[in-house]
Amino acid sequence: MKKLKKTSEEISFIIAMIFMLIGIFGCIILSIIFIFPLLLMFIEITSISLFFMLMLSLIPSSSPDRINTESIFYCGLAKEPYMNNDSIYRPIVPIINLPYDENWNEYYDKSYLKVEK
Amino acid sequence: MKESFIAIISPIILIIGGIITSILFSKKKSIIISLSIFSLIAIIINTWLLINGEIIYYPNVNGILINYSTAFILEVTYFISFLAIIYSYHYFEDNKELRYFSLLFPLFIATLSIMASSFNLLLIYVSFEASTILGGIIILLTRRRSAVKATMRFFLWSIIGAILIIIGILYQNYTIGNVILKHGIPYSEIITILYAIGFGIKIGVFPFGLFWLPAAHSEAPTPMSAVLSGIMVQIAAFTTSRIIGIMSPFNTNIGLFLIIIGILSIITGSLLAMIEAIYGSKYSRFHVGMVHIKGIKRIWAFSTCSEVGYFYLLIGLALINPNLMLFFFSAILLHFLNHGLAKALLFFDSGFVIKTSRIADLSLMKGLGRRIGWNGFTYLIGGFSLSLIPGTLGYNTFLEFIKENIDLKIMIIILISAILIFFTTLYSFKIIVFGKPKVKIQYIKNIEEHLFLRIPSLILAICIISLGILILLGSNGIFFTEYYHEFKNWFKLIAKTICEVE
Numbered sequence: 001m002k003k004l005k006k007t008s009e010e011i012s013f014i015i016a017m018i019f020m021l022i023g024i025f026g027c028i029i030l031s032i033i034f035i036f037p038l039l040l041m042f043i044e045i046t047s048i049s050l051f052f053m054l055m056l057s058l059i060p061s062s063s064p065d066r067i068n069t070e071s072i073f074y075c076g077l078a079k080e081p082y083m084n085n086d087s088i089y090r091p092i093v094p095i096i097n098l099p100y101d102e103n104w105n106e107y108y109d110k111s112y113l114k115v116e117k
Numbered sequence: 118m119k120e121s122f123i124a125i126i127s128p129i130i131l132i133i134g135g136i137i138t139s140i141l142f143s144k145k146k147s148i149i150i151s152l153s154i155f156s157l158i159a160i161i162i163n164t165w166l167l168i169n170g171e172i173i174y175y176p177n178v179n180g181i182l183i184n185y186s187t188a189f190i191l192e193v194t195y196f197i198s199f200l201a202i203i204y205s206y207h208y209f210e211d212n213k214e215l216r217y218f219s220l221l222f223p224l225f226i227a228t229l230s231i232m233a234s235s236f237n238l239l240l241i242y243v244s245f246e247a248s249t250i251l252g253g254i255i256i257l258l259t260r261r262r263s264a265v266k267a268t269m270r271f272f273l274w275s276i277i278g279a280i281l282i283i284i285g286i287l288y289q290n291y292t293i294g295n296v297i298l299k300h301g302i303p304y305s306e307i308i309t310i311l312y313a314i315g316f317g318i319k320i321g322v323f324p325f326g327l328f329w330l331p332a333a334h335s336e337a338p339t340p341m342s343a344v345l346s347g348i349m350v351q352i353a354a355f356t357t358s359r360i361i362g363i364m365s366p367f368n369t370n371i372g373l374f375l376i377i378i379g380i381l382s383i384i385t386g387s388l389l390a391m392i393e394a395i396y397g398s399k400y401s402r403f404h405v406g407m408v409h410i411k412g413i414k415r416i417w418a419f420s421t422c423s424e425v426g427y428f429y430l431l432i433g434l435a436l437i438n439p440n441l442m443l444f445f446f447s448a449i450l451l452h453f454l455n456h457g458l459a460k461a462l463l464f465f466d467s468g469f470v471i472k473t474s475r476i477a478d479l480s481l482m483k484g485l486g487r488r489i490g491w492n493g494f495t496y497l498i499g500g501f502s503l504s505l506i507p508g509t510l511g512y513n514t515f516l517e518f519i520k521e522n523i524d525l526k527i528m529i530i531i532l533i534s535a536i537l538i539f540f541t542t543l544y545s546f547k548i549i550v551f552g553k554p555k556v557k558i559q560y561i562k563n564i565e566e567h568l569f570l571r572i573p574s575l576i577l578a579i580c581i582i583s584l585g586i587l588i589l590l591g592s593n594g595i596f597f598t599e600y601y602h603e604f605k606n607w608f609k610l611i612a613k614t615i616c617e618v619e
Contacts (some may be wrong), residue, residue, distance in 0.1 A: 004202035007560075023328070023340070024250075027243040028231060028240065028244065028247070031237060031240040031242075031243050032176060032177070032179065032237065032240060032295075034179075034239070039239075050250065091592055093257050094262075095254055095257060096257050096258065098211075098217075098260055099260070100260055101260035101261060104259075104260075104261050104477075105261065105262065105263075105407055106407065106408050106478075107406060107408070107412065107477040107478040108475060108476045108477065109476075111562065112560060112561065112562045112564060113560045113561060114559045114561060115556055115557070115558055116556060116557040117556050
């Protein structure tokens with residue numbers, strides 16, 4: 001399968017993650033050394049980057065961009081691929097950027113067993 | 118007491134190990150080998166510190182300080198987290214998940230170890246927040262929608278707890294001009310209660326814990342559930358005992374407040390664990406999933422709500438009986454050891470059952486029968502240890518509560534809770550081994566069995582039983598009497614250093 005390029009959201013997410021880690025370590029070191037203005041700065045860096053990451057991952061999860069499938073159906077006349085990879089929406093787990101595991105929704109693995117209720 | 122860089126080497130090794138492993142390795146085997154090596158180095162360094170017994174700090178006494186009690190807590194922490202790393206080899210099926218885990222898990226353990234090894238409230242607070250962020254992200258690795266809900270609850274309640282703690286810190290800084298743990302702060306009673314509630318939310322005591330703990334601990338990946346229940350809440354409880362022991366050591370009002378919270382936690386937690394095992398989440402509530410279940414991991418998450426109550430009860434008793442403070446503080450450490458080992462074991466075995474049957478709901482469980490192997494025994498040993506049965510490590514907790522200076526009503530409550538957990542263990546075991554679901558279950562694929570999901574609980578069970586036998590025989594003067602007294606004296610020696618810098 002063709003490897004997709006990293007989107008701008010992914011890149012900004014990684015940058016925010018790096019800032020968050022720097023912020024956390026800065027907070028830990030400065031709460032030992034205790035230089036108050038610098039400590040506040042690192043607290044700000046951590047909280048802003050965390051807030052940014054949460055927004056970046058929560059907005060697409062809570063309000064997904066839906067596609068009207070009829071608008072991309074050309075009665076089989078269009079050339080392959082009929083649908084662009086970027087236009088297919090698949091919800092992801094916030095922050096960790098991995099797809100949901102729908103198999104375990106009902107607390108048993110649907111790929112391994114069938115339950116007739 | 119001396120300044121030494123060794124004080125911070127273990128957390129640094131874990132952090133570096135996590136970063137290096139997640140960047141350099143992509144194959145399962147190499148990730149686990151690399152993480153295990155870094156984790157073992159941390160254990161070796163900490164064991165040396167524990168045996169050596171010297172108090173070391175870096176860069177000053179208000180930074181990271183390792184004394185006897187901290188070294189002991191870190192030893193249990195690193196040991197259980199090492200087993201969790203081994204367990205995760207066969208637990209994570211997706212390499213991407215494991216790479217995330219390999220980065221976040223050592224960082225999480227490092228932040229917890231910083232939290233346990235400081236007398237500086239600001240440092241405790243920052244590591245508390247850092248562990249919350251990292252712990253929350255690891256819970257998401259289950260990739261269930263319910264896990265997202267559980268994480269949100271975990272974050273929300275931790276923020277409420279953190280706000281209370283920061284109010285206390287700001288007030289202390291305003292009155293005495295620093296944030297170091299000290300006795301004799303004006304209005305220390307109010308600050309101590311703020312800290313007790315703030316950390317109580319993180320620990321999971323009644324009533325706050327019920328809103329987030331069963332959801333978060335049961336939705337997390339199993340190696341993380343074992344660490345959340347067996348270590349995280351306990352380190353928060355250890356830190357609380359240190360804070361209260363230093364700030365308000367002889368305050369009977371706070372003592373009574375903690376005893377009431379502790380007793381309510383013990384009873385509600387064990388009762389809800391039993392309700393979950395018999396009737397499921399429809400009646401035990403506090404569930405975040407799409408359907409009601411009898412969650413095997415939820416049972417032990419409710420039991421954690423009960424076990425953390427022991428910590429508050431013991432701290433409260435120590436405040437009311439200042440002459441016996443050392444005795445109750447050593448009981449806190451022994452309970453830390455017992456609950457840490459037993460709860461990690463029960464979660465490891467629950468995860469093994471889930472992976473082997475591909476079912477996390479006891480109402481759908483088709484009995485594993487002989488397939489359960491030695492894990493059937495280890496599961497019972499873990500449950501019995503929490504039920505304070507003689508021959509297990511839990512028997513020591515029982516011995517602590519049958520002393521003359523403990524009120525009869527408290528003894529009765531402890532016994533009722535132990536009986537409830539005993540019954541819950543047997544009932545859940547019966548379903549796991551001989552369960553017959555009311556619905557038709559058909560397997561469409563063969564399930565592979567994995568050794569690495571079995572080994573950690575066996576190691577923990579051996580620890581629980583060997584220490585349990587030493588306590589049973591030694592306390593009754595049958596055998597090992599000398600070793601038993603040495604064991605108890607060693608714990609008293611460690612307990613002395615919970616609230617003392619020197």
